[in-house]
Amino acid sequence: MPRDYQKKVDRYSKIILDNITEGVFTIDKGKRITTFNTAAEKITGISREDAIGQACYNVFRSNICETDCVLYKTMETGEPVTSKTIYILNSSGEQIPVSISTASLRGEKGHIIGAVEIMRDLSLESKLRKELEKKYTFSDIISKNRNMKLIFDILPQVAQSGSMVLIEGESGTGKELFARVIHDLSKRKNKKLIAVNCGALPDTLLESELFGYKAGAFTDAKRDKKGRFAQAEGGTILLDEIGDISPAFQVRLLRFLQDKEYEPLGSTETIKADVRVIAATNKNVSQLVEEGKFRQDLYYRINIIKITIPPLRERPEDIPYLVKHFRKKHNHILGKNVEGTSPKVLEVLMQYNFPGNVRELENIIERALVLCPGKVIELENLPPDLIISKNIATPVKIEDESVKDLEKRTILDALEKNNWNRLAAAAKLGIHKTTLFRKIKQLGITLPAIDGRSKNTV
Amino acid sequence: MKVAIPVWENRISPVFDTTAHILQAEIIDKMLAKKEMLSLESLTIYQRIELLDNLGIDIFICGGITRPLLDSIRNKNIKTIPYVCGNVDKILSALCDGEDIKSLFSMPGNSNKEDG
Numbered sequence: 001m002p003r004d005y006q007k008k009v010d011r012y013s014k015i016i017l018d019n020i021t022e023g024v025f026t027i028d029k030g031k032r033i034t035t036f037n038t039a040a041e042k043i044t045g046i047s048r049e050d051a052i053g054q055a056c057y058n059v060f061r062s063n064i065c066e067t068d069c070v071l072y073k074t075m076e077t078g079e080p081v082t083s084k085t086i087y088i089l090n091s092s093g094e095q096i097p098v099s100i101s102t103a104s105l106r107g108e109k110g111h112i113i114g115a116v117e118i119m120r121d122l123s124l125e126s127k128l129r130k131e132l133e134k135k136y137t138f139s140d141i142i143s144k145n146r147n148m149k150l151i152f153d154i155l156p157q158v159a160q161s162g163s164m165v166l167i168e169g170e171s172g173t174g175k176e177l178f179a180r181v182i183h184d185l186s187k188r189k190n191k192k193l194i195a196v197n198c199g200a201l202p203d204t205l206l207e208s209e210l211f212g213y214k215a216g217a218f219t220d221a222k223r224d225k226k227g228r229f230a231q232a233e234g235g236t237i238l239l240d241e242i243g244d245i246s247p248a249f250q251v252r253l254l255r256f257l258q259d260k261e262y263e264p265l266g267s268t269e270t271i272k273a274d275v276r277v278i279a280a281t282n283k284n285v286s287q288l289v290e291e292g293k294f295r296q297d298l299y300y301r302i303n304i305i306k307i308t309i310p311p312l313r314e315r316p317e318d319i320p321y322l323v324k325h326f327r328k329k330h331n332h333i334l335g336k337n338v339e340g341t342s343p344k345v346l347e348v349l350m351q352y353n354f355p356g357n358v359r360e361l362e363n364i365i366e367r368a369l370v371l372c373p374g375k376v377i378e379l380e381n382l383p384p385d386l387i388i389s390k391n392i393a394t395p396v397k398i399e400d401e402s403v404k405d406l407e408k409r410t411i412l413d414a415l416e417k418n419n420w421n422r423l424a425a426a427a428k429l430g431i432h433k434t435t436l437f438r439k440i441k442q443l444g445i446t447l448p449a450i451d452g453r454s455k456n457t458v
Numbered sequence: 459m460k461v462a463i464p465v466w467e468n469r470i471s472p473v474f475d476t477t478a479h480i481l482q483a484e485i486i487d488k489m490l491a492k493k494e495m496l497s498l499e500s501l502t503i504y505q506r507i508e509l510l511d512n513l514g515i516d517i518f519i520c521g522g523i524t525r526p527l528l529d530s531i532r533n534k535n536i537k538t539i540p541y542v543c544g545n546v547d548k549i550l551s552a553l554c555d556g557e558d559i560k561s562l563f564s565m566p567g568n569s570n571k572e573d574g
Contacts, residue, residue: 046567054566057472058543061522061565065472089473089522091567093540149533152526156504 023098023119026105027056027071034114043098043121045091061089071115074102078112085122097122123332141177142325145315151178151307158305159185164257166242166302167280169309172359175280176238178307183236188276191235194228199241203249211256213265227264229256229273236276242302243283243294254298277302312354312361319349322358326365327377336369341377348379352386408443411436420448459485461553462515463546465495470543470563474520475503475527481546482513488554503527510536519549521565541568 017024023040027033036051036059044051046059057065063086064070070081080103087095098119107113143149158165159182167175176195183193201209212227228237245253256262257277261270279302286303288294312318323341331338345368354360368381411429418424426436440447461483464471471477478499484492498506507527510518511534518531518538531538542549544563552562561569 044567050566050569055543058521058565059567061472063473063476066466066477089524091541091565093523093525093528095524144529149529152530153533 021120023121024116025051025056025059026114026116028114029075029112031056031072033059035116040119043090043096043119044088063087070100070102071117074104074115075112078104080104088119141174141181142321143315143318144321145310145318147310148315148318151309155181156185158182158307160187161305162186162188162276164276164302164304165278166285166304166306167278167309168284168306169280169282170311170355170357171282172354172357173309173311174358175282175309176240178309179236179238179278179280182278183276186236186276188235192232193236193238194232195238195240196228197240198249199244203246206245206249207252208265211262211264214267224264227262229262229275230271232275234274236278238278238280240280241282242279243281243285243288247293247295250295250298254295254301257298257301312357313352316350319361320346322361323349323365326362327369330366330369334366334369336372337375338369338372338377339375342379344379345377345382348382348386407439408445411439411443411445415447459516460514461485461517461519461550462510462513463519463549464498464521465546468546470519470521470546470549472521472543474506474523480509482515483550485550485554488556490550490554504530507531507534510534517553519553519559541565 017035018038020037021039023043024035024037025033025040026035033051033054033056036048038048040051041047044059051059056071057069070084073079074081080101082101083099084101085097085099087097090096099122100117100119102115102117104112105114105116141148141152143152155178165179165182167178169175179195180193183189196206196210198206208225208227210228212225212230215223239253256273260273260275262273263270285294285299289296289299312322320341323346327338327341330336349361349364356363364382364386365377367383368377371381372378411425414425414428415422418428422436423433426433429436431439439445463481463483464474464477465479465481466472466477471479478497480496480498482492482494482496483490496509498509501509503524507530510531515536518536519542520538520540521543523540528538528540539559542559542563543565549559549563552559
């Protein structure tokens with residue numbers, strides 16, 4: 001073959017390789033990468049310049065590199081591997097599911113000189129499957145916030161404990177996601193997690209929904225129906241909006257939680273249940289107890305481990321990460337290829353109060369992607385009412401220390417203005433004098449010898 | 459100074475989440491004083507975090523690592539240098555000499571990244 005023609009063939013081969021959607025790379029017998037196409041760069045996040053000449057395991061970073069390297073096997077046996085699903089880590093530490101196939105490469109004399117691997121990114125399929133099956137893992141909760149990290153730290157132990165959990169958080173903070181992660185990290189993960197929205201159903205319906213009924217229990221009960229507790233047997237049940245259940249149903253639920261036994265409507269048979277109960281609410285249940293709207297004994301029963309998810313406005317540092325996550329997710333779903341978000345958009349989002357929390361942010365990003373004609377989400381892709389919203393405020397990010405300082409300053413101010421008279425200062429602050437004394441001690445406030453009652457006050 | 463490095467064939471393991479062995483080493487006065495190989499087989503990622511914490515590790519050097527695991531280890535106040543590759547003895551020697559591990563042994567594609 002003439003040399004010029006060979007060059008042309010080589011150039012075309014490279015063009016073809018770089019224009020296919022599957023990642024393709026080859027290695028030599030020493031496991032060094034010799035070819036790395038554009039799709040492989042995209043999937044791994046590693047450039048061709050960085051990858052060529054490197055050991056394949058340091059680029060590919062898969063869960064099988066150490067124990068079950070398919071490229072090595074292919075080179076040893078000459079046998080190809082087809083459509084094996086594995087995980088790789090990209091350069092940002094994200095787990096990417098890929099389907100791989102391998103084949104050996106033979107030289108002119110028929111000897112094996114290396115191997116080729118073709119990989120297909122399964123992220124889209126995996127994400128859609130997760131959405132459909134509602135199967136989430138720890139890594140699906142995105143946060144850099146200190147308080148969220150404290151929750152992450154205890155989540156595995158909470159999951160393993162099997163104890164009752166109360167998840168408090170505003171609407172849209174991801175209470176169900178946390179419940180699913182607790183379930184998936186627990187010994188019950190192979191059984192079902194059943195979620196029931198207690199606030200959406202009246203008492204009678206809720207009772208039959210949870211405990212089931214026998215045929216003839218009421219007019220329309222033609223056949224026996226299993227309740228949600230029976231469906232969740234061996235698994236977990238999430239009682240969402242627990243703060244909204246009626247006083248009558250609170251009694252019924254308390255009895256169940258004490259004995260773990262129930263009778264379906266119209267049945268005389270008592271059924272023993274093996275179900276872990278997770279309760280969730282967007283209300284402050286202890287406040288409901290104080291107001292007499294929620295039974296104290298039920299509160300003690302459900303409040304064995306309480307997880308309070310901070311609202312999005314208290315963790316603005318998470319917004320850029322969540323924006324990126326939702327952009328990628330909806331890019332896949334909508335078939336778009338929006339690659340970034342303009343700094344101005346992030347600025348607006350960082351200043352917004354997000355009354356609807358993470359769910360609202362996801363909706364905003366989905367809408368922006370639908371309207372975005374280019375590669376970057378711009379201000380005009382955001383809902384107009386967001387930009388002129390009254391909810392936009394200076395982000396309030398008060399650390400614990402600052403809160404203490406603020407309290408200290410306020411108390412000192414009130415004391416000084418009342419000539420160090422504790423009783424008057426407490427009245428001015430609208431708190432009881434014992435609370436004031438406790439705060440003075442707690443915050444380490446040093447008071448002068450005078451106490452305001454003395455006639456020698458300055 | 460106590461150091462831990464996930465090891466595979468005397469190199470840093472490509473992925474800490476799934477690796478089977480970890481080398482625990484102690485450096486005293488810029489000299490390698492102790493080396494011990496520990497098995498991580500059958501340990502979950504949470505047990506791996508607990509192990510590092512219980513061993514009192516000061517510096518953890520690893521190759522690829524998933525983001526939540528990296529964050530959890532750092533939450534335990536363990537100084538972590540991720541995305542490092544190469545021969546373990548050379549890396550320990552460089553550490554004894556006080557050299558910059560990141561710039562010398564960075565994994566491909568991670569030399570210019572914040573965590574690389």
